[in-house]
Amino acid sequence: MLERLSQxxxxxxxxxxxxxxxxxxxxPIHEIICQHLTAxxxxxxxxxxxxxxxxxxxxxxxxxxxTGLEDQRTDREFLVVLKRR
Numbered sequence: 001m002l003e004r005l006s007q008x009x010x011x012x013x014x015x016x017x018x019x020x021x022x023x024x025x026x027x028p029i030h031e032i033i034c035q036h037l038t039a040x041x042x043x044x045x046x047x048x049x050x051x052x053x054x055x056x057x058x059x060x061x062x063x064x065x066x067t068g069l070e071d072q073r074t075d076r077e078f079l080v081v082l083k084r085r
Contacts, residue, residue, distance in 0.1 A: 002015070002033065002036075002037070003036075003037070003040070006037060006042070006043070009084065010084060011083065011084055012046075012081065012082065012083050012084070013037075013043070013081075013082045013083075013084075014079060014080070014081055014082075015030075015033055015079070015080040015082070016077065016078070016079050016080075017029050017030050017033065017077070017078050017080065018074050018076075018077045018078070019074055019076065019077075019078075023067075023069075024069070030048055030078035030080050033080055034048070034080060034082070037082055038082075041085065042084060042085055043082040043083065043084060043085065044082065044083045044084075044085055045080070045081075045082055046081040046082060046083050047081045048078055048079065048080050048081070049078065049079040049081070050076050050077075050078055051076060051077045051078070051079065052075065052076050053074060053075055053076060053077065
């Protein structure tokens with residue numbers, strides 16, 4: 001989907017993404033997006049900005065209701081800046 005969407009962008013693309021964790025394993029989605037789009041040869045990774053989240057909580061829970069595992073809030077989000085070649 002992101003690749004198809006990127007075809008409509010002429011100059012810069014900004015992707016805002018938070019980190020993911022599957023069964024305790026961190027998945028660096030921001031790095032995966034950069035690697036994928038730059039490997040295609042159409043994009044150059046300009047910069048990644050990191051937003052540290054101080055206190056943004058919609059609800060608190062000891063366990064994640066979806067997994068039953070201890071709930072851990074994300075402490076950062078990423079803004080990936082890519083420029084078309």
